[in-house]
Amino acid sequence: MRQGNRGLGPHGRRQPRAGRREATHRHEMLHVRGRSVAWVPPLLLLLAIAVADYHTIGEFRIISWIVLVPGIAAAICGVWGTAVFGALSIITFTLVDNAWPHEFQTGLPDFILVAAGGVLATLACAVRVRGERRALHMRDVADTVRRTVLRPLPPRWGGLEHAGVYLTADAGARVGGDFYDIQPGPHGTRVLVGDVQGKGLGAVETAAVLLGTFRETGYHEPELSVVAERLEERMLRHRKYTAALGRSDGDRFATAVLLGFPADRPAAAGPGPARTRAPGSGPVEVVVFGHEPPLAVGPGGVRPLPVTGGLPLGLRELDPAPVRVHRLPLAADETLLLVTDGVTEARDAAGTFYPLAEDVARAVARDARAAEPARLAVVVRDGTLRHSGGHLNDDTTALAVRRTGGPGPNASKGDVR
Incomplete structure (x- = not known):
């Protein structure tokens, strides 16, 4: 029974420690009944920003804050999920910013900001996922070494x-x-x-x-x-x-x-009573x-x-x-x-x-x-x-x-x- 690390180890008994992917795949902590819900936080944030912007007046617009959505997705979702939220952010920004043509519009500069944010977030997510895969590989190597040194x-x-x-x-x-x-x-x-x-x-x-x-x-x-x-x-x-x-x-x-x-060892034959032990x-x-x-x-x-x-x-x-x-x-x-x-x-x-x-x-x-x-x-x-x-x-x-x-x-x- 061994152990990394915080409990009984490899001799067949359960060790209460962090799971193999918990440390490196943070988005996998967001599971409900075995299904990933990592997409929920960025989606809720996107909707919240759009609704909040609807209730703003005058020149105070917060729709450009939607650039935060792909950033949040990059931290907890996969590469394709982050890319989808980057695209949703651009689409939502365009629709909301142009929904009321007689109101103040943030315009092209903020559109470029949201688009660039989505691209950078997707690239950052790709780097994170690659690092996680490398960490998993190194953990597999460490587990192999552990099983070799401390065999089950x-x-x-x-x-x-x-x-x-x-x-x-x-x-x-x-x-x-x-x-x-x-x-x-x-x-x-x-x-x-x-x-x-x-x-x-x-x-x-x-x-x-x-x-x-x-x-x-x-x-x-x-x-x-x-x-x-x-x-x-x-x-x-x-x-x-x-x-x-x-x-x-x-x-x-x-x-x-x-x-x-x-x-x-069997007792040698000879005179006298045989000695036994419990x-x-x-x-x-x-x-x-x-x-x-x-x-x-x-x-x-x-x-x-x-x-x-x-x-x-x-x-x-x-x-x-x-x-x-x-x-x-x-x-x-x-x-x-x-x-x-x-x-x-x-x-x-x-x-x-x-x-x-x-x-x-x-x-x-x-x-x-x-x-x-x-x-x-x-x-x-x-x-x-x-x-x-x-x-x-x-x-x-x-x-x-x-x-x-x-x-x-x-x-x-x-x-x-």
Whole structure:
């Protein structure tokens, strides 16, 4: 579930944000029951000016104000609609100005003004429409990049129930430096959430590089520590590549959390009673790269996982110690909540940080179902936007995952995207 931008994102749940054309096709907001009524305002203005001119006396005539009609049409109608209103303005001006030959007439100068206004308005409308089409094309490109970096995930993917929120600080950017993904494989299901330092296309490129590495190694490598090592190596290689190109982002790094939900293995035969565990329960493996540790959210409350954070990806040379994998118990009814600093560092008008754990705990206390991934994602989204007043200073991502209690329909070895 992602997000541009103001709600649940691309993982199959509705995101309450502006529609694809709303930002660039302003005239399409003027719809009634699916039919465009963009032509109504300029038509009403044309009639109002003609009627008002009829009631003027003496040398005070306002019929020349009809030049405003094609100008209004240029802002909300299409090119042909604007041209039609330009022609209607000229015709109406001519008829009204000559309707009473014994009265004062505005004459040829105002006729030229109305005609020129119609032509210029039509040209301006053509420029606007071309710009809108270009903006739509760029938005399509951005959407393609977003789907590539943050691919849509099937429901209950890899035996996990999941829900995500992705909000970009720039609502028009559609995608930023935050990233996440879920990769099932023969050794279990792996989850990655991270935040690339900096902004712009360089951050998006780095996120795509890390996600590509995660999707391959997360599937093939049996040990989560090896997946973590591969991510670090890929980040260092990418930094060397960008530095060799002479780019200014050669020192970029990324914070991240890597989770592993090990595949169930059949117990070895031997004496003694077989040990079983509740469906959906079991350990979770966690590696933290300078990131906020996950929160375990259940009907009983909220608890941070007791993990110590290592250095961000790309800064391994500062501490070459081996990657530490934390193996922790997780109850069947607990959801893991992972967020980027866009959530934890969201500020209100007084500069106070968003109290994520407290807000989630209150939501769960009011309704235990708030611990479910889909509801939990909404709690984080609404709480972040409410606390910040809708003004995000950084890309904001939250991912909630919980075991489904079984392998799920997409958890088989052959299911790879």
